[in-house]
Amino acid sequence: xxxxxxxxxxxxxxxxxxxxxxxxxxxxxxxxxxxxxxxxxxxxxxxxxxxxxxxxxxxxxxxxxxxxxxxxxxxxxxxxxxxxxxxxxxxxxxxxxxxxxxxxxxxxxxxxxxxxxxxxxxxxxxxxxxxxxxxxxxxxxxxxxxxxxxxxxxxxxxxxxxxxxxxxxxxxxxxxxxxxxxxxxxxxxxxxxxxxxxxxxxxxxxxxxxxxxxxxxxxxxxxxxxxxxxxxxxxxxxxxxxxxxxxxxxxxxxxxxxxxxxxxxxxxxxxxxxxxxxxxxxxxxxxxxxxxxxxxxxxxxxxxxxxxxxxxxxxxxxxxxxxxxxxxxxxxxxxxxxxxxxxxxxxxxxxxxxxxxxxxxxxxxxxxxxxxxxxxxxxxxxxxxxxxxxxxxxxxxxxxxxxxxxxxxxxxxxxxxxxxxxxxxxx
Ligand SMILES: *Cc1c(COP(=O)(O)O)cnc(C)c1O
Numbered sequence: 001x002x003x004x005x006x007x008x009x010x011x012x013x014x015x016x017x018x019x020x021x022x023x024x025x026x027x028x029x030x031x032x033x034x035x036x037x038x039x040x041x042x043x044x045x046x047x048x049x050x051x052x053x054x055x056x057x058x059x060x061x062x063x064x065x066x067x068x069x070x071x072x073x074x075x076x077x078x079x080x081x082x083x084x085x086x087x088x089x090x091x092x093x094x095x096x097x098x099x100x101x102x103x104x105x106x107x108x109x110x111x112x113x114x115x116x117x118x119x120x121x122x123x124x125x126x127x128x129x130x131x132x133x134x135x136x137x138x139x140x141x142x143x144x145x146x147x148x149x150x151x152x153x154x155x156x157x158x159x160x161x162x163x164x165x166x167x168x169x170x171x172x173x174x175x176x177x178x179x180x181x182x183x184x185x186x187x188x189x190x191x192x193x194x195x196x197x198x199x200x201x202x203x204x205x206x207x208x209x210x211x212x213x214x215x216x217x218x219x220x221x222x223x224x225x226x227x228x229x230x231x232x233x234x235x236x237x238x239x240x241x242x243x244x245x246x247x248x249x250x251x252x253x254x255x256x257x258x259x260x261x262x263x264x265x266x267x268x269x270x271x272x273x274x275x276x277x278x279x280x281x282x283x284x285x286x287x288x289x290x291x292x293x294x295x296x297x298x299x300x301x302x303x304x305x306x307x308x309x310x311x312x313x314x315x316x317x318x319x320x321x322x323x324x325x326x327x328x329x330x331x332x333x334x335x336x337x338x339x340x341x342x343x344x345x346x347x348x349x350x351x352x353x354x355x356x357x358x359x360x361x362x363x364x365x366x367x368x369x370x371x372x373x374x375x376x377x378x379x380x381x382x383x384x385x386x387x388x389x390x391x392x393x394x395x396x397x398x399x400x401x402x403x404x405x406x407x408x409x410x411x412x413x414x415x416x417x418x419x420x421x422x423x424x425x426x427x
Pocket of ligand 1: 077104199
């Protein structure tokens with residue numbers, strides 16, 4: 001089994017393994033408890049908080065996709081975070097990136113400050129001295145998120161893992177933004193991989209779920225004990241849906257990425273799009289590392305609206321194919337404003353340190369026809385340009401980034417989207 005390629009593992013997740021009737025698609029075991037075969041003889045399953053056959057099939061698939069020894073399937077991504085933190089005691093130090101997922105940041109800072117659950121050191125992995133800072137902290141666990149949210153900054157997983165080994169620290173990578181289709185942290189030296197399966201793994205925005213994949217079997221057993229003890233394990237229904245989602249993971253990711261590349265091309269020639277954050281761009285500071293450690297650049301894109309923040313509402317309201325919502329990784333395109341949505345739990349100072357500006361916009365590019373996505377963006381930018389003109393301004397005025405980042409103002413006020421050669425295949 002382990003020699004199979006990811007696309008095969010994903011497509012055949014749980015297929016043709018039903019011991020009862022030979023069902024090709026696995027049944028969903030909606031049961032809380034299990035009959036003992038005989039008095040004092042426990043069966044394989046006893047209670048669904050501990051073990052459930054549907055959840056186990058999902059765990060097996062995730063284990064194979066990430067190359068771990070054990071996978072714990074949890075009821076949310078956040079509960080997978082809580083589970084991972086069980087490796088720490090109050091004397092241990094946790095290192096986290098300064099720009100990690102807002103909910104994770106809230107969990108770490110509150111557990112450390114209000115509960116004294118562990119010591120916390122927040123590191124900017126984009127600074128040259130990250131290795132010194134980590135060595136000085138002598139952590140038990142180093143938490144990575146690459147690409148980061150929402151600025152898509154890249155951390156060199158192998159370099160951090162090499163340092164961690166010398167410090168006898170564990171490394172966890174939150175792999176939510178790429179999925180195992182595009183990055184395999186255990187192969188890069190990580191000990192734990194975390195997923196919010198809510199995102200690309202399930203892929204259809206109809207459940208919340210999480211998973212923790214563990215390289216070492218003994219640590220996996222310890223965390224499995226904690227998962228049952230804490231009661232963070234996932235229900236059968238969500239596991240069933242996630243298993244179904246995973247079967248199309250590879251073709252979905254391919255379609256997401258193709259569309260994302262076209263959206264980036266479009267944004268690059270759109271004067272009202274300011275700085276673009278996408279690791280696929282050659283001038284992205286993490287481009288070379290992303291190319292080396294990822295199998296693709298993913299489908300998350302952030303950019304600054306090159307206009308005053310008061311025009312954000314005009315832009316969001318004009319869009320029809322991009323839905324204004326938190327979350328990411330579903331087949332539908334979503335757009336969000338990290339400052340007031342995903343990262344609202346970070347205070348203004350933390351947002352500023354993390355580089356999240358007031359006009360930052362994040363896109364989760366879906367698998368719709370790219371022509372519709374580009375036309376939608378085009379008409380929303382045109383609505384912003386019209387609103388700026390109505391206010392008597394220049395389309396690029398009020399832009400709060402450095403002048404060198406402002407693209408030349410369009411020759412005509414009316415923008416006409418010109419055919420990009422990269423789009424030829426779609427036209
Ligand atoms: C969404 C997300 C989480 C939290 O997962 P939930 O399923 O929402 O609990 C953690 N990390 C990242 C990177 C996420 O995007």
